[in-house]
Amino acid sequence: MRRSSNPREVRAMESRARRPQMMRGRASPFDEHEKPENLAATRRRIIGYFAREKFFVGGIFAAIVAAIGFDLAVPALQSRAIDVIAGQSSEPFFPVLWLMLGCSVLAGCLGFVRDVLSARIGQRLIGRLRAELFSKIVNLPVGYIDRHSHGDLMSRMTNDIDNISNTVSMALPTLFSGVLTIAGTVSVMLWFSWQLTLVACTTIVLTAISVSLLAGPVRRATRVRQELLGALNGKAEETISSYRTVVAYGQQARMGEEFERVSDQLTHSGVKAETLAGILNPVMNAVSNAGLILIVACGAAFALKGMITVGVIAAFLRYARQFSRPINELAVVWGQLQTAIAGAERVFAILDEASEDGSGRDLRLESSAGIEFKGVTFGYDPKKPVIRDFSLSVPAGGTVALVGATGSGKTTIANLLLRFYDPQQGEIRVGGQNIAEVSRESLRRQMAIVLQDTVLFAGSIRENLSYAREGAGPEDLWHAVRLARCDDLIEMLPGKMDAKITSGGTLSAGERQLLSIARGFVADPRILILDEATSSVDTRTEKAVQEAIREVMSNRTSIVIAHRLSTIRDADLIVVMDAGRIVEQGTHAELMARGGRYRELYDMQFAGLDT
Ligand SMILES: Nc1ncnc2c1ncn2[C@@H]1O[C@H](COP(=O)(O)OP(=O)(O)OP(=O)(O)O)[C@@H](O)[C@H]1O
Ligand SMILES: [Mg+2]
Incomplete structure (x- = not known):
């Protein structure tokens, strides 16, 4: 798993590592437990x-x-x-x-x-x-x-x-x-015999007192051990998940030393915790044996007075033992119960979250549909808008390119179009219909998106490609991969379409991108959104794929987000964004002639190159 630098994620990982696990080792009444x-x-x-x-x-x-x-x-x-x-x-x-x-x-x-x-x-x-x-x-x-x-x-x-x-x-x-x-x-x-019952109960009281005297130190030692164990797990996880970086910087020895240091501390505190816990059993045995002796002595006295028979003394000896076992168990179980209830609380918290709203009528589109943004303002945090008063009209069947600096809001536009989020102001229309009024499911059925972070699932190439359209036949798949220029790649894989890929993957970043573009083609959408979909592909292949997109999407609408301007020169409309606003729009020729921001970006990318 990717090691996160997000503080919340790190905290969650740490607390997970520290979270007491009932499966780990033997449970004792002194295990730390969470409070619901x-x-x-x-x-x-x-x-x-x-x-x-x-x-x-x-x-x-x-x-x-x-x-x-x-x-x-x-x-x-x-x-x-x-x-x-x-x-x-x-x-x-x-x-x-x-x-x-x-x-x-x-x-x-x-x-x-x-x-x-x-x-x-x-x-x-x-x-x-x-x-x-x-x-x-x-x-x-x-x-x-x-x-x-x-x-x-x-x-x-x-x-x-x-x-x-x-x-x-x-x-x-x-x-x-x-x-x-x-x-x-x-x-x-x-x-x-109520008299002998009183005697038996004193044994229990004695046991309880000796347990509670020992409980404090044992619990403290156990807590230290749990924390160290969490730290050690964190170290191991970090080393394995960022193994490449560790090796690349030659830090194995240092990681080893750090691991050893924590490991030594853990050994030390483990010994201490076990020793303290180890004292407990002999003490409890001694106390309980003393209790048995007390029962025999008092029982004998009562029997001599004719209050009870000898058989009753024997029965009491067994009852006293039957009695102390569940007391010990209950102490263990109580802690487990608290932990489980705290876990249940976290599970219920998710169950109580509102699901995504599935209401709205079905979106029905002609073979092609235009997209219109009208005065859209949106912020992930409503107080901090990242898209401001954004208005854009994409003609049906057109290709629009969104360009602009990192963080200028390009991916956010795609998020809004798919209704991953809804704008705080303004409206978005697809084929003339306000997408806020149609169901998310029917909206997304009309679109295919190739995300900035390539996502492939563990499984065969075929499964991955037909992910968006179950009924796709072999011809459809091969057509799509040819267009996406990854037919050669698939031909070379053992098993071709049935070759298994893993979600982590041994394919190169560019190959993974081409496969996800092919998946977008298979979906046969009315609207195709490519978010930096070819950023890891070489420039020549990228151009070829862009041409294929124009061909496949000839009477469908596509939105292409790209940093490399050479590949979007032929777009019908180029939109330059900055801090959530459109600063310029037009065709490549128009924008170059205007000599504004686009020209500046373009010249920068091609400085020193003959174009
Ligand atoms: N899920 C989110 N929650 C909060 N803020 C976000 C979220 N996603 C993006 N942002 C913020 O919104 C702004 C716009 O992000 P966006 O991803 O749209 O940029 P971008 O133009 O696609 O950038 P890039 O070229 O790097 O892909 C950024 O400042 C980003 O930090
Ligand atoms: Mg982005």
Whole structure:
């Protein structure tokens, strides 16, 4: 990916690199997590998605409740078995054992059912969300895409959706069953003996205190590690994406040193974070063992007084352990949930954007149509106009050339004509119809544009050429490539029309331009716009392509934007722009005779050359 110098894009990349990834490594209660901005509203919306999956949600809930029920029954049955052994009960022994086995097996099976259903619901929900997001993104106004970092949009499609998916299929069921397990365990323990329940709960309090004492340092160390990891990822990405420049300036060694420096810091902080986190487990084990001893000691005292049986002590030992596991899990899941909700928030923000307005009647044109700009004023930021009071009349079938300094607004004119943006003042007419009143789709169907930045898609040449007109036959394609002077190139490629090209591409810049011009020809438009479409092509080929354009577009309208004036000499009308205004217009001969800005530009380009 292109490394951007746009500060917003860089910031988005950095924050993406820092964004905690649940898939990365083992999750712990100390992982950093994001805070959603509007928790309540986002949560309500996520619940809305679940509401449409009632069957699955009901199934998962039933499986969780039943599994917990069977899980809780096992220690209770065990206590009965021990009482039989200890002679404190006279019920038959083996049926109790069989029941215990049955409950364990059923709990296991139901756990499996829960996981399968959760995975299903997770994938279904995410599939739906991903489809909604993609169809939204492809229908957003061009202005939205221009204003937002592409990296950030992409990370919403992938990272954020991934996080939500993990949460739905793993974290939510864990949360559910964690809460229910705790509630169930406490109820059963209370039913056996409230005194011993109090003792068991002190264990939990002790664990919670020791965890919270350690939490601060561990969280700080984890944060440092996350930040360094982000920085390291950024370095690696930068080196790979700008590899040519790095090698061309011989900066491999320096990049290596920088990488090593960050890498060393990461190693150091990794060791520290792991060590701190490592202390946690032994401490928690010790505390929980101490708790078990406490239960045994108090339980023995209660049993001696005849308040409980020995079996109950054994059951409590198991319940205490069952109890602390979900507490730990809940702490982990809580963080994941926050991260996922923050991700969902970002996804919803896009879903809430207004799509491009598709209204308006169909634009119908005769075989050729003139274009008229009437007093058009436009600025990407309405306060800073880049096109000012622009009026121009392009006759049907004519070729108009737009020339002028960098940043003078030529591409903006093309943007307005395709209604990527709408002017703040004035109107644009195509074939006599105000384009503000026709639908964007029907307007664009009449036009083909070859952009300043060549865009080819990964796929075969054939797929790329027939992109704009699906029904185009082989003859149409070959005709177009001959006109665009890239037939020789295609003949040489292995597989010819079926040769695969990549979007990054091994074709030269000029070859890519010729292919995109051929694509414009295949579209067979009423209006053709070429924005610096031949800037990387040699002058002779450029002239040939320009002649072809005149031939193909003989009774259609074309707008050609070019810096090289030699190629647009034959245009019907040449328009010289400066700072969003037209400063001169006329034919080549007229403008040369006038001796104004065009003459100046022309003489400059040909200074020292015989023309
Ligand atoms: N999407 C955008 N958002 C904000 N400003 C923009 C956007 N696109 C272009 N501009 C600004 O509008 C002005 C006109 O840009 P435009 O692309 O029309 O120039 P141009 O004449 O095509 O230049 P070039 O010859 O370099 O292609 C420039 O100052 C540019 O910075
Ligand atoms: Mg431009």
